[in-house]
Amino acid sequence: MKTSAVKIVIVTLMMQQSIQSQETKKETVSAENKYTIENCVNHFELQKATKTKVGYQYWFADKDFTQENTLKMSIVEPGKSTHAPHHHIEEELFYILEGKAQFYLDGKTVIAGPNTSFYCPSNVEHGISNVGDTNLKYLVIKKDLK
Structure with a gap:
């Protein structure tokens, strides 16, 4: 495999990992900040x-x-x-x-x-x-x- 092709594969894998990490973070934030009537009334x-x-x-x-x-x-x-x-x-x-x-x-x-x-x-x-x-x-x- 040529060096440029290897670089493209590595960059693609890194981008996929970054996207997956961001999606996981969004899910965590959403779960932590679930707003309910009970926690929205103080x-x-x-x-x-x-x-x-x-x-x-x-x-x-x-x-x-x-x-x-x-x-x-x-x-x-x-x-x-x-x-x-x-x-x-x-x-x-x-x-x-x-x-x-x-x-x-x-x-x-x-x-x-x-x-x-x-x-x-x-x-x-x-x-x-x-x-x-x-x-x-x-x-x-x-x-x-x-």
Whole structure:
């Protein structure tokens, strides 16, 4: 068999193996991410929440279950914030459920209560803190690009 014919056979075999590997991977991913009514409904349970330094957080949906979208509820004690103002590539949307929040965006602040949303564009410095005398409870929605 000529050298060029051997190369063609080898490349063909490699391509077939790659295709089979990709098909196996797709089947594995599909089996792992089988969505059912039971795992697509998530009711808040305090005992499943994660304690933080300033309160706690509860992931309704994380990027490993969804297609990189996240939905988290944060509860922050009076006078505290989850972290200092920061920025990141992902845009975020906050929705205030309870309490009084101070929202910082690009050098300016606003204070608002329940049924208010705050939008953070990509790479803009932002932060949220509890300026009330009760717990601040809010949702954080973003698509995780990491």
